[in-house]
Amino acid sequence: MEKERIVIGISHGDINGIGYEVMLKTLAEPLMLEFFIPVIYGSPKVASFYRKALDIQNINLNIINSVEELNPKRVNIINCANDDLKVEMGKSTPEAGKAALSALEKATEDLKRGALDALVTAPINKKNIQSDAFHFPGHTEYLEQNFGTGTPALMLLVNDVMRVAVVTGHIPVNEVSKSITPELIKNKLVVFNNSLKNDFNIRRPRIAILGLNPHAGDQGVIGAEESDIIIPAMKLAEKDKVMCFGPYPADGFFGAGNFSKFDGILAMYHDQGLIPFKTIGMESGVNYTAGLSIIRTSPDHGTAYDIAGKNEASESSFREALYMAMDIYHNRQLNKEISANPLKIEVKQERSNRIE
Secondary structure, three states, X not given: OOOOOEEEXXXXXXXXXXXXXXXXHHHOXXXXXXXXXXXXXXXXXXXXXXXXXXXXXXXXXXXXXXXXXXXXXXEEEEEOOOOOOOOOOOOOOHHHHHHHHHHHXXXXXXXXXXXXXXXXXXXXXXXXXXXXXXXXXXXXXXXXXXXXXXXXXXXXEEOOOOEEEEOOOOOOHHHHHHHOOHXXXXXXXXXXXXXXXXXXXXOOOEEEEEOOOHHHHXXXXXXXXXXXXXXXXXXXXXXXXXXXXXXXOHHHHHHOOHHHHOOEXXXXXXXXXXXXXHHHHOOOOEEEEEOEOOXXXXXXXXXXXXXXXXXXXXXXXXXXXXXXXHHHHHHHHHXXXXXXXXXXXXXXXXXXXXXX
């Protein structure tokens, strides 16, 4: 059965990075528009600049003022930037930060009013986007404030071979140990477990937990966080019917290929999970924010200033981010149907038939 074409918003990120390159390369593929309706929140002027500079063919942009004006057969773009916005490829500029925030804010507004089915974010520069309106370490925390569900949002990296989540995200390493608590880890495990079920259609997820210290603490010889914090958190999560295992020493866990035995992996901090993830399969990786009321994905790379404008960026991760947004949308719809009360539906239908 053919799946419905959903509307996906795309925020353009930092205009001086590789965002427009990977967006335009992906959307220039003729078959892409058969699966979804794209709406870029960005700048027609900047998009035109990159299309010419990189000689990207087979893409025509439909400039609109709002989602209500979209053309389902075209790549739509809403102007969220000043007309005098200047592209300086490979450079971090305040103007690029303002343009990135403006696009993100407009896309957020449309998500809140239900005009979009999902959001895919191109990479931002976490420094130049900072302002009174954006004082977050990244997209995850900004979207959590706008679309949080009462539990912590979870940064989840997904590719063909693993799904890695992190307890602590964009914080300094010297703050990790004092930031993790049994309650925080338990909450992250519950969010992770629910996402694996509802977003990825895994009925009984198995989640591996990584230790914080080398050798997972060696029974307290190298650190006590495993025995004092992580294991108690796992016991709390088990009461919520989360199947979790560990804590495992991170080096041996990835080195021996044990990641293939689990549906998800929970790392204690950013680099502990993301370094092996990106080493094994960066080009096909997707960053997904679990635990939100909306669907948001992004490529797992940054602005890549060093190759901006050189026509060297791979669009694979961005393409996979679009595919994942579509898959998660349809998985959520399917799970809503499965979990709906069939008796209520039957009674409602019977009443309707009587009225007719």
